[in-house]
Amino acid sequence: MTTTILSTSFQAGSSERGATALDRYGPVTRPDLAYTPEVAAETAPIYEKVKDFIPEIEWPLLAPLIHAINKLKRERNAVVLAHNYMTPEIFHGVADIVGDSLQLAKEAARTDAEVIVQCGVHFMAETAKILSPEKTVLIPDSKAGCSLAESITAEDVRGLREKHPGVPIVTYVNTSAAVKAECDICCTSSNAVQVVESLNAPRVLLIPDQYLAANVARQTDVEVLTWAGACEVHERFTAEELREYREIEPAVKIIAHPECPPEVVDEADFSGSTAGMIDWVKTNLPEKVMLVTECSMADNIASETPGVDYVRPCNLCPHMKRITLSKILDALVEMKEEVTVDPEVADRARQAVERMIHLKS
Numbered sequence: 263m264t265t266t267i268l269s270t271s272f273q274a275g276s277s278e279r280g281a282t283a284l285d286r287y288g289p290v291t292r293p294d295l296a297y298t299p300e301v302a303a304e305t306a307p308i309y310e311k312v313k314d315f316i317p318e319i320e321w322p323l324l325a326p327l328i329h330a331i332n333k334l335k336r337e338r339n340a341v342v343l344a345h346n347y348m349t350p351e352i353f354h355g356v357a358d359i360v361g362d363s364l365q366l367a368k369e370a371a372r373t374d375a376e377v378i379v380q381c382g383v384h385f386m387a388e389t390a391k392i393l394s395p396e397k398t399v400l401i402p403d404s405k406a407g408c409s410l411a412e413s414i415t416a417e418d419v420r421g422l423r424e425k426h427p428g429v430p431i432v433t434y435v436n437t438s439a440a441v442k443a444e445c446d447i448c449c450t451s452s453n454a455v456q457v458v459e460s461l462n463a464p465r466v467l468l469i470p471d472q473y474l475a476a477n478v479a480r481q482t483d484v485e486v487l488t489w490a491g492a493c494e495v496h497e498r499f500t501a502e503e504l505r506e507y508r509e510i511e512p513a514v515k516i517i518a519h520p521e522c523p524p525e526v527v528d529e530a531d532f533s534g535s536t537a538g539m540i541d542w543v544k545t546n547l548p549e550k551v552m553l554v555t556e557c558s559m560a561d562n563i564a565s566e567t568p569g570v571d572y573v574r575p576c577n578l579c580p581h582m583k584r585i586t587l588s589k590i591l592d593a594l595v596e597m598k599e600e601v602t603v604d605p606e607v608a609d610r611a612r613q614a615v616e617r618m619i620h621l622k623s
């Protein structure tokens with residue numbers, strides 16, 4: 263089936279923010295960040311996993327942060343959820359749960375911890391808050407946005423409803439809570455086809471990623487209307503560069519995220535969410551592989567896939583890269599930055615997210 267792209271407008275997603283988490287949880291002493299023999303010994307197994315990406319000279323600066331964060335997590339009854347695009351020292355050093363957007367959303371709903379530190383971008387932290395309104399959700403840098411989430415507003419979605427009465431609206435999870443609240447159901451890159459088909463409608467709106475929508479449309483008979491949003495990281499890959507790499511390295515396996523344009527996905531041996539890509543590499547253990555996605559992915563799985571050679575290119579997500587160990591430590595010491603969502607908006611957005619989570623797979 264074909265996709266039709268509708269108009270777009272750009273405006274940052276919004277959410278209310280409170281500043282009282284520190285009052286509620288009380289102060290803690292800021293940890294000493296000395297690289298002591300105890301810190302060196304406790305973090306040695308972590309360094310083993312990241313040593314190919316972090317020079318030895320930098321470890322005495324990172325290890326005390328990792329040690330302090332892991333200690334503070336216990337004091338604060340906090341859990342660190344980290345997206346697959348976090349840097350290796352976060353992914354292997356302080357994350358309790360790692361995953362793609364769907365896995366993180368499910369884990370946010372499931373955890374018993376009182377505090378969630380969301381190491382990812384703002385829409386992910388909002389999704390955690392929507393699913394766990396009673397928990398305190400912190401994001402180490404609330405400026406960690408997303409070009410997809412910023413491409414559409416709640417008002418835009420209301421406009422689409424008016425223009426396409428009766429057409430169900432599926433929103434990619436990479437959107438603000440206010441946008442989710444206007445939609446019928448959420449999807450992620452790992453379940454988008456299933457979600458679209460679950461609606462039993464001849465035509466659906468799948469917003470805001472035009473490329474995800476185009477990639478989904480090729481796998482279903484449902485007509486897919488979309489929006490002109492795009493991921494600034496994945497839209498930069500071109501089919502031509504992948505063909506050039508294949509020419510140089512004919513044995514290379516290419517796997518691409520479905521936020522890439524369809525002609526890029528056409529050049530790939532497999533396309534899937536970040537978790538799907540990781541599973542594919544772990545199952546197939548190719549000699550050479552190119553992950554057509556954000557750069558940290560390859561670094562994070564390299565230690566678990568010995569013998570696999572990761573071939574570039576990759577692109578950095580500047581928003582994901584705002585999250586650092588220092589900011590995670592500050593988040594736990596100062597209980598900032600707290601993510602809040604208007605309860606009425608959260609109730610409506612939750613319906614869209616839960617409808618997706620409860621779909622039978």
Ligand code: 13P
Nearest residue numbers: 362363364450451535536
């Ligand atoms: P995943 O759901 O595949 O982890 O994707 C999230 C994302 O932001 C990719 O750019």
Ligand code: SF4
Nearest residue numbers: 408409493494495579
């Ligand atoms: Fe958004 Fe793209 Fe960054 Fe993912 S990689 S957070 S979709 S800008």
